[in-house]
Amino acid sequence: MSSDKPITNNNETRRSFCKTAIAAGAGAAAVALPIYGGARMVLYPLQQEGLSGKEYQLTTIDNLDSTPRSYAVVDTIRDAWVSAPNQTIGNVFLRKVTNEDGSVGVEAFQSVCPHAGCRVKVDQQKNPKTGEVETMFYCPCHGDMFSLTGQRIDPDTCKSARDLDSLEARVDEAGRVFVKFQNFQLGCADKSPV
Numbered sequence: 001m002s003s004d005k006p007i008t009n010n011n012e013t014r015r016s017f018c019k020t021a022i023a024a025g026a027g028a029a030a031v032a033l034p035i036y037g038g039a040r041m042v043l044y045p046l047q048q049e050g051l052s053g054k055e056y057q058l059t060t061i062d063n064l065d066s067t068p069r070s071y072a073v074v075d076t077i078r079d080a081w082v083s084a085p086n087q088t089i090g091n092v093f094l095r096k097v098t099n100e101d102g103s104v105g106v107e108a109f110q111s112v113c114p115h116a117g118c119r120v121k122v123d124q125q126k127n128p129k130t131g132e133v134e135t136m137f138y139c140p141c142h143g144d145m146f147s148l149t150g151q152r153i154d155p156d157t158c159k160s161a162r163d164l165d166s167l168e169a170r171v172d173e174a175g176r177v178f179v180k181f182q183n184f185q186l187g188c189a190d191k192s193p194v
């Protein structure tokens with residue numbers, strides 16, 4: 001006996017469902033992969049293309065004096081899917097110093113506060129130990145203070161468990177200033193490169 005009801009083709013229904021699922025999956029991947037790539041660039045920019053520890057020429061010694069001055073570190077950030085030129089990957093404070101042998105040298109510090117990653121600035125603040133207003137590195141987030149040579153002014157009350165992170169720097173014979181740029185793990189006493 002034949003029926004008037006339309007025949008439901010289960011294979012066709014399953015095929016249609018699979019096509020839809022594959023298309024949806026491909027669409028999600030197309031969106032997710034660039035986002036993943038972008039997120040990695042933001043979170044771990046120095047891990048791309050060996051930027052961590054790379055040396056940059058930032059200025060010449062003639063532009064520096066004993067008060068730290070901030071310089072942006074700019075490079076091209078590349079990932080598997082993205083290449084972004086002229087990106088600021090960090091900021092460095094530089095100041096001119098006199099070496100023990102009397103020659104001119106340079107001192108470099110990361111601008112990132114070792115406590116929780118805010119950007120420190122050079123500011124006039126009241127030194128809690130001396131009561132004097134001094135030029136120092138100051139973190140606006142939780143008030144940590146560092147001397148111009150990077151030491152915590154009061155380690156007992158400082159939120160940061162370590163001094164400001166110094167960076168390797170040198171001046172060549174032409175007076176050009178080079179810095180090895182590096183990020184470090186936050187919130188711990190050890191200065192561990194990341």
Ligand code: FES
Pocket residue numbers: 113114115116117118139140141142143144159160
């Ligand atoms: S982030 Fe600088 S004191 Fe907390």
